[in-house]
Amino acid sequence: RKEVEQDPGPFNVPEGATVAFNCTYSNSASQSFFWYRQDCRKEPKLLMSVYSSGNEDGRFTAQLNRASQYISLLIRDSKLSDSATYLCVVNGNNAGNMLTFGGGTRLMVKP
Amino acid sequence: DVKVTQSSRYLVKRTGEKVFLECVQDMDHENMFWYRQDPGLGLRLIYFSYDVKMKEKGDIPEGYSVSREKKERFSLILESASTNQTSMYLCASSFPQGAGGELFFGEGSRLTVL
Numbered sequence: 001r002k003e004v005e006q007d008p009g010p011f012n013v014p015e016g017a018t019v020a021f022n023c024t025y026s027n028s029a030s031q032s033f034f035w036y037r038q039d040c041r042k043e044p045k046l047l048m049s050v051y052s053s054g055n056e057d058g059r060f061t062a063q064l065n066r067a068s069q070y071i072s073l074l075i076r077d078s079k080l081s082d083s084a085t086y087l088c089v090v091n092g093n094n095a096g097n098m099l100t101f102g103g104g105t106r107l108m109v110k111p
Numbered sequence: 112d113v114k115v116t117q118s119s120r121y122l123v124k125r126t127g128e129k130v131f132l133e134c135v136q137d138m139d140h141e142n143m144f145w146y147r148q149d150p151g152l153g154l155r156l157i158y159f160s161y162d163v164k165m166k167e168k169g170d171i172p173e174g175y176s177v178s179r180e181k182k183e184r185f186s187l188i189l190e191s192a193s194t195n196q197t198s199m200y201l202c203a204s205s206f207p208q209g210a211g212g213e214l215f216f217g218e219g220s221r222l223t224v225l
Contacts, residue, residue, distance in 0.1 A: 008151070043201060043216035044154070087153070099214065103153035
């Protein structure tokens with residue numbers, strides 16, 4: 001079993017739709033969680049951290065379920081510019097040097 | 112803005128050649144990393160360094176070595192390139208513990224080994 005698993009997609013949604021991705025992780029000792037965004041042929045960039053209480057940043061909402069060992073990302077009112085691959089990242093320690101990346105979920109928002 | 116610069120965007124090498132991939136960051140970050148990214152496999156950690164002259168193996172260090180002689184520079188070395196090392200190589204840097212774990216990536220170096 002992979003340490004961090006994501007549905008690779010692609011998720012094809014119309015503009016304005018709400019879309020959600022899940023990511024499961026196997027290490028119950030994992031301490032920090034993140035969503036990164038990677039545009040085609042570009043480097044990954046941090047989208048948002050995922051806090052235990054859940055957090056929201058504009059149209060994006062991230063949630064953590066420690067009991068079931070998954071994190072989620074919800075995107076409301078999808079824009080064409082949201083088309084990208086979303087990477088789930090799990091940090092196994094506070095030193096920030098045990099980051100494990102999921103394979104990514106590709107989102108395509110269509111007009 | 113943080114800038115992580117990788118020396119070459121595209122390289123084509125022959126089997127058995129020695130390959131150097133250079134990475135420089137300008138934010139005085141302690142941590143630096145080398146990943147490779149392959150379709151279906153995601154990003155996999157090759158080596159990381161948390162200080163000058165320090166290095167730690169990641170998940171897939173075989174066939175690679177690294178050098179960190181200066182804080183801002185982290186080099187990845189393929190002693191004898193093989194076709195299975197054809198990949199996208201991404202360098203990243205970050206602050207040490209307690210900083211939330213944000214990684215800043217370079218634009219990547221796409222290596223093809225013939």
